[in-house]
Amino acid sequence: MAIVGAHTLSFQEFHACGALTFSTEKDSIASRRWLADMANAFRTSFCTEDSKVRFASCLLKDMAQDWWEEVAREVGDDVVDAMMWEITAKFWERALLVMHYAKDEEIKKMLNRNREEGHEHLYRDYFADNYVYGSKDFKRIFRLSRDVFLQIANPLKSRYEIFQLRYDARGRRGFTTLHKCVAAIRLMAMGESPETMDDYMIMSERTARESLYTLSRGVVETFGDVYLRKPSLHDLQELYVAHEERHGFLGMIGSIDCTHWKWKNCPHAFFGVAGSNNDVNVLDQSPIFDDLFNGKASDAPFTVNGNEYKYGYYLTDGIYPQYSTFVKVSRHPVEERDKVFKRRQEGAREDVERAFGVLRAK
Incomplete structure (x- = not known):
């Protein structure tokens, strides 16, 4: 419940202020409209900040409800209760849009990407001693030699945290240096969209885009004094x-x-x-x-x-x-x-x- 003046706002009273339920069967535009409607309902009902996320989550139905319950189990009720609506709404907007375009099994795959498998597949194809694709294939596909690629990737790993292997709060391994650098080079060399990285690289669009941006900036900052200068x-x-x-x-x-x-x-x-x-x-x-x-x-x-x-x-x-x-x-x-x-x-x-x-x- 939320307290308005001397009155405690119940969920039923909040719902009566125009707050509607949300189902993933609705289209992508409806996802944004629902979040906007929620903001209006919060203002109309004078809902307090500590009740917003909890009230909004009660309006999720079907796959959206299942997804949020899984998130709540992962992070714990204390974390959910402490969430601010402004930040949570942005997180929900992305997730609800994805759920509109994906089936239940595809959502599970998105939430639990097997990064280790993606790295092993990449390493086995291009970098292992008994690799599948040789140096000529690497240069043909990525438009630069494997040796040059490694000379770029290793300094970037030392300089930028995004290219270092990290673990999240649950102990899950993140993407390796090779994984992110290959994704960025592939985007540049082949003119692909970041959305395509989920097939072979098992990487989200956001991670691929961040890797591309950081690699582009990092090449200038790391090698600019040597290579991006007037010729001697x-x-x-x-x-x-x-x-x-x-x-x-x-x-x-x-x-x-x-x-x-x-x-x-x-x-x-x-x-x-x-x-x-x-x-x-x-x-x-x-x-x-x-x-x-x-x-x-x-x-x-x-x-x-x-x-x-x-x-x-x-x-x-x-x-x-x-x-x-x-x-x-x-x-x-x-x-x-x-x-x-x-x-x-x-x-x-x-x-x-x-x-x-x-x-x-x-």
Whole structure:
């Protein structure tokens, strides 16, 4: 009961103020509406805080009632009595929505995910001595080598608690470092939604999303000083060698392309500047060539046919301006030599085109 002034509010009186029962047979919109109705009933009846959760739980029916009784048994009556309605309502909103879309057995699976089984399955497939999928398969699936993955995962484990193996209040083991990092990399590499992680990874959408966010932030914070910086002379020389061996272009730093798009899985995300977002306008807003234009760029010389050049260059398509650091091709070459160069140049630019293709698909 709840005390209003000198009067003790009974559940029957509270129910008479418009508080309705809730069944999981109702749709998802009804779940939110019921919680809103409960808030109104609390205000109308002047229900005290210590009675709100108890009164609301009495209105749950069918699977919702079974679920809450199981939760109450797990945490104990004292914990339930101490629960604040504002926090409990948010917890209920998620759970009731899930129950609308799931059968009873699926709910039990959600509440009791076998994390150990998920880790063992993952470890057996990719990391055990007698693994199912080798290093080539790992790189094909996750878009990076297994060695690089481990070099990322191990420092993140040391730095962030979310990637450390923990146990909950009931002694149940949480997700391992491998489990969470693989889930995050899989979301990025394959463009999947966090909701799909429950099938193979046996991981909830929320945990997968948190892992992805923390890994993305952690890579910048952990490796930014080494890898997310301007290239040194040594770095540029290594790029020269790599592109010469792979593409046959001396002095090539890489390919460059600028674009603007809406992220399919996040339509309100925006990359670029407002207004007309063609390649040239996006390039004008980029700081990538500021040092070169301001005369602050370090020399990175290379030699072609006996001629020495101070700076490397990027391969681009025909829309870009006539900068000395851009190497373009003729749109309609006539000479056979120009035709061969066009094919080689466009072939070498496929890496950046593939990168944008992956990003647009996410």
